[in-house]
Structure formats: structure tokens, C-alpha cells
Amino acid sequence: MSKKLPTIWKAEPHTIAKIELLSAYLKAWFSILGTKPPRRNAELLYVDGFAGPGEYTNHPTGSPIVAVEAATSALNTHEARWRAGDIHCAFVELDAARMENLERKLKSVSFHPRVHPSTYTTSFVNGLDAIKTARPSPFSRAEPLFVFIDPFGATGAPFTAVADILRSRTSEVLINLDADGIARIFRAGDDANRGVLLTEIFGGTSWRESPSFDADFDVQCRQVLDLYKRRLRSLPGIGYVFAFEMRGKLDSINYFLVFASGHPLGLEKMKEAMKSIDQGGAYAFCDADVGQSLLFRFDDPAEFARRLFERHKGKRVPYEELRDYALNDTPFANPKRMLKWIEENDLIESVELLPGKTRCRGTFSEDAVNAVVFRQGAIHAQG
Ligand SMILES: C[S@@+](CC[C@H](N)C(=O)[O-])C[C@H]1O[C@@H](n2cnc3c(N)ncnc32)[C@H](O)[C@@H]1O
Structure with missing residues (x-):
């Protein structure tokens, strides 16, 4: 998919909604952890593992830009009550031209002096290793870490990397899960490297038990999601896993956004962020349960x-x-x-x-x- 797209491309409405959702969530995340950190002066680390060029042809801000803006807004709003240390935002992007664009874009944005962006032109996996070396404590101690994992397609974000992030008690992830692409890998057959890819995506061979290879494609996509959620829930301390579907105009599945956290407050705030996004446009959030596709109705319990x-x-x-x-x-x-x-x-x-x-x-x-x-x-x- 990335091969077909230029350095900067046109964002679909659901992409813009995803960025708005991230922005709304990060404002809450930086504010809460900035004023009530697990320990005084704890650093807050935000990682965008598939950062993109920082803008779209039809939209001025990609995910890295809304992150530094949310960090700045939290610091400005809560200056007097700020108890955490500085905010570090690490951006990983494999494509050099997109990274160059992002770096230029970051220079044009004014942000709070306590917000420190850093960039890594490499793959998510290598970038994560480099970030861990530069800032080890959020990966090993209870220091706040939020990682946004937003790849093109089904590969590039192995489950072992996700599990490594979620090892620390206060870390959270938001993953754009291409269940559609993963279901296609399931269907591809063994000569298409299926075993290796699926073992990497699910972090083991549990995929061999499900989904059923003869199910409808739509059902298979939901089974993929269900298996992925079960894998996340199996990680120690990860009691809160929630997924919703971003649905486009033609009622087809676009992708699932999956959130995982060890704390109820994180999921509460993610739901509030979802609720704050206008869904009147060309997309909707849907319940992502297996076999269901209910539109989320916050007004009808x-x-x-x-x-x-x-x-x-x-x-x-x-x-x-x-x-x-x-x-x-x-x-x-x-x-x-x-x-x-x-x-x-x-x-x-x-x-x-x-x-x-x-x-x-x-x-x-x-x-x-x-x-x-x-x-x-x-x-x-x-x-
Ligand atoms: C969906 S776009 C990211 C959009 C961005 N997160 C946003 O919301 O504005 C995915 C990006 O990941 C980059 N990419 C592809 N494979 C990668 C990898 N293995 N590691 C890091 N970045 C990768 C692509 O070049 C592309 O810019």
C-alpha cells in the first residue's frame, strides 16, 4: 500500500477522525499523568511508531503534530499543578522522504520548551530498540509510556514488540489493526510465508487454532480481532482491552483500533475521546465484537x-x-x-x-x- 502512495497523500475522513481521536485522548493522557504522575518528576514518553509525514494534502496535521500540540496544551493548561518531568515525543518512520517532511513540519510548529521531540528514520522495531536505549525507564519502571502503532497493512508491528511495551505497569498502546490484511494472510496458504507472518503478528502459534479457514471473510476479520484481543488480555496486568471498528461509506470494514491498558481510567478516557468525535460524517465507530456490527449509540443503553x-x-x-x-x-x-x-x-x-x-x-x-x-x-x- 505504501508503495502506491506519494510522500504526502490525501487523508480519508476516517483517517482524520483517527487523528482527532488520538489528539483528544492525548490531551487527557498528558494532563492526568502530568498532574498526577506515578512519582514526582517522572518523564512522560509518547512514541509514534509509524509517524508518517506529519501532514496530508487535504489536512494540516498528522499524528506527530497533534501529539506535540496536545503535550503543549497540557503543559500550558496545568503549568501550576504540573508534577511530572518533561514530555518526550519519539517519532519513528521508515521512509526517509516522509521523515524529512515530518522534521520540516515539526520545525514550523511552536511547542512548549518542556516538550522534546526526537526522530528515528528506521523501522518500528529498530526505532523502539533505540528509544529504549535512550530512555530506558518507561520500559522497565512504572513511568508513563503511550505508544501509537499505526502501520499500513498487516505487518511491521510484531506482537513481541507490543508485549515488550506493555511490560511496564503504566504503559498503554493504541493499535491500528488491519484485520482485513491479516485475514488475507490466513487465506494465502502456506507457500505464501503465512506461518512466519502470523506467528510474528500474534506472537506465537495460537493462530493455528482460529480463525476457521472456511468462514466468510467478514467473520474471519472479526475472528482475527478476537484472537488479537485475547493475546493482549493474556499479557500480565493488561485488564482493559477494547476495540472498535472504523467504518467507511460503503459499510465495509476499514480497520479496527485496539486499545490496551492496565488501568480502567485509560479506557474511560479513550471512550470519552471517542464520544467527543463528531460521527455525522462519512464514517462511524462500530462495536467490534465477533458477529456484531452495531453502531455505537452512546444515547441508548x-x-x-x-x-x-x-x-x-x-x-x-x-x-x-x-x-x-x-x-x-x-x-x-x-x-x-x-x-x-x-x-x-x-x-x-x-x-x-x-x-x-x-x-x-x-x-x-x-x-x-x-x-x-x-x-x-x-x-x-x-x-
Ligand atoms: C498509516 S501511515 C501513518 C500515519 C500517521 N500515523 C498519521 O496518523 O498521520 C504509516 C506510515 O508508516 C510508515 N512505515 C511503513 N512501514 C514502516 C515500518 N516498518 N516502521 C516504521 N514506519 C513504517 C509509512 O511510510 C507511513 O508513513
Whole structure:
């Protein structure tokens, strides 16, 4: 794909949406970790592993530019409350002409003196090694690290590199997963180097068990995503993995964006960022669950409330588990509106409160609710 494109190319609407999403998320990420770092003066490290030229023919800012702008905005906004150290933004790009363009573009942007960009004209894997040598602590200690992995196509970002990034307790990744391209590799047959490529993408041979080679292509793409998410979830401490689909005009899958983190707040903020992006244009975010393609509706909890109930009916479920379910399996950042719907439909047996707390019917504050006991019954509700 990259061979066909010039140094700077025209961005599709969903590409611009992806950059806006990254920008919204990074503003929150830099602000939160800048004012409440894991330790005073901890450095914040942002890595863009497939940085691109920094601009598009029809759009002034690529991902590296929005990152330094988000870092600058966080530092300016929170100057008085800033407790972290400086912000380092490392950009990796394999194509020399694109990197030259990016470096020129970075020179034209004014950013805060505590923001330090650095560039690496090499592959993602080699760039990551060089960054690790230059700034080892975010990779080994609990220092904040966020890595954006946005390749063209299915290869270039081996799972071993992703696992290495996620080894540190406070690191997070946002990956543009070309499930379409990976599904094509599955179909290519063994003489097309399939085994080597898939083992690299999934970091092992678990791909041999799934997806089913005779499934429809669309189903296979979702199975690829499902397997990738399971691989991420298998990493120690990675309790929050969420994917959504960027869908273009013709209702075809463009790609999945997959977020992984060890902290619920990261996923909460990513969902808030998603919600803040205008979806009225030529693309939409969709639920990326296997076999589903629901548009994300932040205003309508009914469908997801039904799923939450089906998963937990007849059980006593601690609030924290419901929060994690909401984060990992629904578009919502918490279970409150889904629980309200379930209670309105008389499907809750009882709500256990924390000592000394009360609540009004229909409210499920994390400060008051300890656990929810769901009825065993069937859903009769409409809407
Ligand atoms: C999808 S574009 C990146 C767009 C950019 N992240 C943005 O949002 O503006 C992918 C970029 O990765 C570069 N690239 C391709 N293979 C690479 C590799 N193995 N390592 C690093 N960069 C690579 C391409 O030249 C291209 O500029």
C-alpha cells in the first residue's frame, strides 16, 4: 500500500477522525499523568511508531503534530499543578522522504520548551530498540509510556514488540489493526510465508487454532480481532482491552483500533475521546465484537443493558466487575445507565450498599454500591 502512495497523500475522513481521536485522548493522557504522575518528576514518553509525514494534502496535521500540540496544551493548561518531568515525543518512520517532511513540519510548529521531540528514520522495531536505549525507564519502571502503532497493512508491528511495551505497569498502546490484511494472510496458504507472518503478528502459534479457514471473510476479520484481543488480555496486568471498528461509506470494514491498558481510567478516557468525535460524517465507530456490527449509540443503553443482564443473570456481581464489563464489552465508561435500565425492567433482585450509604432507585454510584444481585428471569422489556 505504501508503495502506491506519494510522500504526502490525501487523508480519508476516517483517517482524520483517527487523528482527532488520538489528539483528544492525548490531551487527557498528558494532563492526568502530568498532574498526577506515578512519582514526582517522572518523564512522560509518547512514541509514534509509524509517524508518517506529519501532514496530508487535504489536512494540516498528522499524528506527530497533534501529539506535540496536545503535550503543549497540557503543559500550558496545568503549568501550576504540573508534577511530572518533561514530555518526550519519539517519532519513528521508515521512509526517509516522509521523515524529512515530518522534521520540516515539526520545525514550523511552536511547542512548549518542556516538550522534546526526537526522530528515528528506521523501522518500528529498530526505532523502539533505540528509544529504549535512550530512555530506558518507561520500559522497565512504572513511568508513563503511550505508544501509537499505526502501520499500513498487516505487518511491521510484531506482537513481541507490543508485549515488550506493555511490560511496564503504566504503559498503554493504541493499535491500528488491519484485520482485513491479516485475514488475507490466513487465506494465502502456506507457500505464501503465512506461518512466519502470523506467528510474528500474534506472537506465537495460537493462530493455528482460529480463525476457521472456511468462514466468510467478514467473520474471519472479526475472528482475527478476537484472537488479537485475547493475546493482549493474556499479557500480565493488561485488564482493559477494547476495540472498535472504523467504518467507511460503503459499510465495509476499514480497520479496527485496539486499545490496551492496565488501568480502567485509560479506557474511560479513550471512550470519552471517542464520544467527543463528531460521527455525522462519512464514517462511524462500530462495536467490534465477533458477529456484531452495531453502531455505537452512546444515547441508548438498552441493547448493551440486555447483554449485561444475560451475562450476569442469577448472580451476585461486585460493582468493580460490572465496571470492568462496561469498559471492556460496551461503549460505556461505566455500568450506571445499563443498570438503571435493568432496574426499570424489574430484573434486579437486590442492590448491596457500602456501609453507611444510601441510594435512590435508578442510581448506581460507585461510592454507594458494593454489588448487584440480578434476577434469574427472562427479559420482557421493549426498547
Ligand atoms: C498509516 S501511515 C501513518 C500515519 C500517521 N500515523 C498519521 O496518523 O498521520 C504509516 C506510515 O508508516 C510508515 N512505515 C511503513 N512501514 C514502516 C515500518 N516498518 N516502521 C516504521 N514506519 C513504517 C509509512 O511510510 C507511513 O508513513
